[in-house]
Amino acid sequence: MKKGDIFEGKVIRTEFPNKGIIDIEGQKVIVKNALEGQVVRFSINKKKRDKIEGRLLEVIEPSPIEQPAACKHFGICGGCRYQNLSYEQQLDLKKRQVEELIEKSGLSFAIENIYGSPITEGYRNKMEFTFGDEEKDGPLALGMHKKNSFYDIVTLEDCRIVDPDFNVLLQAILKYFKEKGETYFHKIRHEGFLRHLVMRRSVKTGDILINLVTTTQSRLDESEFVNMILSQKIDGKVVGILHTLNDNLADVVQSDETKTLYGQDYFYEYLYNMRFKISPFSFFQTNTLGAEVLYDQVREYVGETKDKLVYDLYTGTGTIAQMLAPVASKVVGVEIVEEAVEAAKKNAVDNHLDNCEFIAGDVLKVVDNLTQKPDILVLDPPRDGIHPKALRKIINFNVDEMVYVSCKPTSLMRDLLVFREAGYEVKRCCLVDMFPGTVHVETVVLLSQQKPDDTIEIDLDLDELDATSAELKATYQEIKDYVLKEFGLKVSSLYISQVKRKCGIEVGENYNLPKSENARVPQCPKEKEDAIKAALKYFAMI
């Protein structure tokens, strides 16, 4: 098998996020965007020692789980990859993908559930559209990057995941600039005017904030642009029109200067009847109704907060912090975007919360100054996860429990391995699908520090436990002694019981039952599990 060779094969599974796996002559080939069950033609485009990648050329046979996509741009637009699956199939696939990642990472915990988004279309409250051309030197386009393309843009006439108002406004703005013969900013030549169009809309009020991002290479007729937008027939209400000037070379929305052309430079969104002021550059969950599902899970995993000090690291506009504040002693939020911190402070005042503190800065540095040990930590970092040095400092807080919210399962797994090294185990985990139609999924985990006294509340009557088991060959003490001698590890009876059950050895019904409903049941770490399994093998029990 060499670069350029063409093959046909059936996709055996789709790994996170959208990697089709095909077995060719016993070798695993990764073909991006190929869906499990499809028969595809592909060419080999990368071959490294342990990794072969193919480029999808054609779907020869559809997958039995596929259905016609509702979106007319599906297959061309690089935005959504799972529009051709029923919502149930999407949820099932995302759950299986994360389960596979857990196993591949050598971690062992179960996903309790995957919670779906309350709405699966028009759920996005924010979208960043890009100006460009549909193909080289084609007419002006405004929309999303085409699938696998860095340059070409597909003009979106009817994007299914944004509010219909966005589609109307997008068309009107594109028409306006086309008629003016305006240019888009060319990423190679660094010439041109139009860069991005960012729209945000409150799901609860219908208020819309529009931000046009351009270079300074041309001039915008501000009042004409504003009047054109205000004359559009939409359901919501445009409350602010902004113009951001950005002459940076990087293809991201950032600001050298932002002018308010009309109305205000913020809007409000509501979560749990609390009001949040959202400014143009501050983070806010893009699926408002989905965010409430996500935060319900965060709240459940955080548990009892009465009289407790909570740190909400990577707090954005302070949503999680303010959701927990009414039932906590104090909440401290840390966020790198100053504008978001200002909004968070204002939000806390508006929501009549006087026990929230928000600190602007990098978590990596700010935690050095947080001398008080929190009772609970909530972590909701950006896609790349937690900076390794920040992770160390977070572990040094030595809290009993942490809730980690992640929008990228692969970076979460990397961070969980570090937490495990430091003695934290995943006690609970669930997924929340905030992004229907796309490959993304949000993961929430509850991490618990394993301590010897965690076992105090466990009801263990060892005599009763296995006395009836025909397979009983070694006592718990003999297993413990063996593991200590051979592996230098101390293991509890609870862990032995857990591993025995995993290995299919009958144990008494009473083992591992906590006395109270809220009692924590620590799970045997992988290293100890392996050692116990070795002992069970030694005593010929498995």
Ligand SMILES: C[S@@+](CC[C@H](N)C(=O)[O-])C[C@H]1O[C@@H](n2cnc3c(N)ncnc32)[C@H](O)[C@@H]1O
């Ligand atoms: C996934 S968002 C979570 C925000 C918030 N928890 C929410 O649910 O709306 C991650 C946030 O972390 C912020 N951030 C990124 N890097 C950071 C850093 N090094 N220190 C502090 N905040 C950071 C981002 O600006 C963003 O607001």
